[in-house]
Amino acid sequence: MSIVAWFKRFKRRRLDEEDLQEEIRAHLAIATKERIADGADPESARHAAVKDFGNVLLTREAARKVWTPWWLELLLDLRSDVRYAIRTLAKHPAFALTVIAVLTLGIGANAAVFTILKGIALSPIAGVDGSARLAVIYGETSGGRQIQVSYPEYQLLRDHDRAFTALFGSALAKVNLGRGRAARQIWAELVTGNYFASLGVRADSGRTILPSDEAAPGRPPIVVISHGLWRRDFEADPDIVGKTVEINNNQLTVVGVADPAFHGTTVVYDVEVFVPIMMGPQLGFSFGSREATPSAILSDRRAEVFFPQGFLRPGPTIGKAAAETEALWATLSRDRSSTDAGVRARVVPFWQMPSGAPSYVLPTLTVLIAMGLLVLAIACANIAGLVLVRGVSRRGEIAIRMALGASRTRIVRLLIVENLVLAIPGAFIGVLLADSGIPVLVGYAEWLAAPERVFFNIQVDGLVIGFAVLVACASALVFGFVPALQSSRVDLVSVINEDASPRGASRGRLRAGLVVAQVAVSVLLLVGAGLAGRSVDAARRVDPGFDANQVSGLAIDVRQNAYDEPRGRAFYRRLLNAALTESGVESATLAAHAPMAFLDTRETRVAIEGYEPRQGEDMAFMSNAVGPDYFRTLRITVMAGREFEDRDDETSAPVAVVNSTLATRFWGSAANALGKRIRMADGAWRTVVGVAADVKYSQVNEAPRPYFYLPFLQAYRGNMILHTRGAGPVDRLVERARATVEALDPDLPVLYARPMTEMTRGAFIIFDLGAAMLFVFGTVGMALAALGTYGLVSYSVKQSTHEIGIRMALGATGTAVVRHFLARGLRLGAVGAAIGVVAALGLTRLLGSVLFGVSATDGPSFARALAVVAGGVVVATLIPSWRAARINPLTALRHQ
């Protein structure tokens, strides 16, 4: 039935009602007249007609039932229930507001987590419908390393893989926009021609990139810019299409502006330009290929370009798609070079994309979801306690309703409706809470990521509201149902006999159960929060292998002012000399990458002289190009040999420094490594002149891994980081470095300049954000549990006023009374704590993926949680007991 028909029916109902009333009046009038005509006097005729008619109300009721469908009747019943509930609750505003407040906290926590989950897992790509259904292909080496797919391999998959409706690819790249002073670095995606069409993303103006743009390397020099870039950098110029922008020193023609909602497909990164993949080599990207010409790079099967992705055809599951793709891959890779023989194709859902943000965030998120639900569980237990206590005081009302013939179902329904009336505002205020909390979280993450532009697809929307309402209703059923059943089981006789003191065993058990449950869950929450806190401490205490204090970091890209290689080398030399002459600078150096910057850098395949790799052994390692004094500046221990010096330049013999793990793996010890030789891909052999201690290269919690360093003059790059170390305030060091660059070339933009301690904070993001949220959840949970326990204990004390009076009249002291109730409370607390500890021992194992440097059964965390809970229970019990002890026995006995 359509909505319109529903409304028509609803409206007609009232008319029908009036019509029937009129008809009955007419009936009575005719009957009366007939009787008068038969000779009766008017008065008795009217009486007889009415008597003859029977029960008017019942008739109307029966007729109404004919035209009222069952759902309408249910709806009308509900409406009256809701009205009644609102009236009742308005009479007890303290109760109603407490329940709504408690529920708001529970729902708010869950709505916030759900919003993040939605942005990461359910709709990871803004502006693309059903983006969670995207599947991703990657190569996996026999060593388990996940590698990207080359362009020719992508073409073959695109043309032959039937599991996908279309396969597109996009490589994330940092590019320079503009030249000289005004230049800045932005995120670009180098995309295939079918990228926009496959995703269903339209152009806001102009056109998108089309398959015809994927014809030949180096052509066509076009770009699609994001709506944000168009607004920020081009002041929303309506004639933008056809103008040119300079990207990596290439003039590209703007052909269109992308849809406002679209921020690229790389989760968390705010991508601002989209360039055809064919332009990649032209813009200076080699994708790890050793080929020199742009066209050769795109036909090199050893280049790692991107992860092909696409929507699966309707029908095949991801497993089937994986099987098909892998079979296809096996036939395609028959002619691959033997070193790659071990590479297998894998197909995974979008959120499992290698090194994608979702794969980093989801483990933490899972823990947050669990914690959020625990907070909600406490909130529900809390409210159940309130509802239960209130149910007791409503026994009289319920007894009267039952005596008047209300069925038990009817009463239970009324009580549940009452809870729903409380739950819905809780849901909406909870969503508001989440809505105001998320920008704080996003702001914090943006601050951590600066100066990179990040974008989070996390807003509160209809889905979140729906989720909150659903959770609220579910909670209302949970916290309302058990007490409702209890309340409806009223013994009429006992109530009417005024024996209203509910000392029934089952009610007491339920109350005790609620206390135990709240204590248990809060132990669980506090242990989780404690473990997370200790993880953060451990992560901060861990020795990263270098000293970031008193060191500045300043990034430049000399290509932004059109330096070629010879001029770039000259500039770097002058820069190092100038930096060293600044006052307060002890040492200065250059490096391609900063350590512990959260993300892995590209790995390079390495050959070790005299070492025959095992079949399929993974010989690709991360590396860094660094200047003289690098190890001294960052205080990385050189275990053997020497570090790079000024003489290690492009004219001298090729050298390298390896880390301790690499030296031990191939030569047994650091000392043995000196004088040995390694070779990168097809380059020249390099002599190992030094061995450096291991460093945390990407993340705090990474395992030791092989790593090597090259002298920066033997591995030229256009973008470098200048590090300086000095004793003074680090901010001054940063300012001096910036001044040095400006003095040398005022037109070369500084990408960023800041203390190195700020550069490494990205490595703590997950720990920090996770711990912050877990701390909030733990605190909220504990506070709720303490309040709930307090409420239930003080209620039970109040119920026992009579008993206290007797005890005291018989000579019990106030201390004895306090001791009695305290013992009772602590007994319940102890049971709850024991259950909580057992549950925590079982569940904290799941925290393994987010914990660092602390065991899941960490003693101090458990001890601290227990201490806090014990304190909470004691306070929550002591206050009402102490109050009970001050009762005047006479008043207490007169209580009934």
Next chain:
Amino acid sequence: MTLHSRRDARTDLLHGTLDMLILRTLQWGQQHGYAIGQTIRAQSSDVLQVEAGSLYPALQRLAQKGWVTAKWGQTEANQRAKFYRLTAEGKKQLLREESRWTELVNAIGRVMNPAAAPGGRSEE
């Protein structure tokens, strides 16, 4: 205000019978509610007394099914009343009810009096 969306078969039969009587009464022209009750009562020689509490819901039901239509009008005594009239669909329904009723009565008759000739009695 409890919910009775399902009715048992027994009341269904009674409802059906009352519906048939009302349709039959309307066969000779439109009538208002009171007159329908009086007609059934008179024709059954005061045996069937239709209560208003059954009559009006039944009329509502018939109107909802489209077998009768209702219209306000004036009685001969110049009293406003709601008149019910049989629709084409209602006439067909009446025929169906009649034959069903005949069958039922015959069947019951055969059970109660096996010796009697079949089809000996038709409706009055």
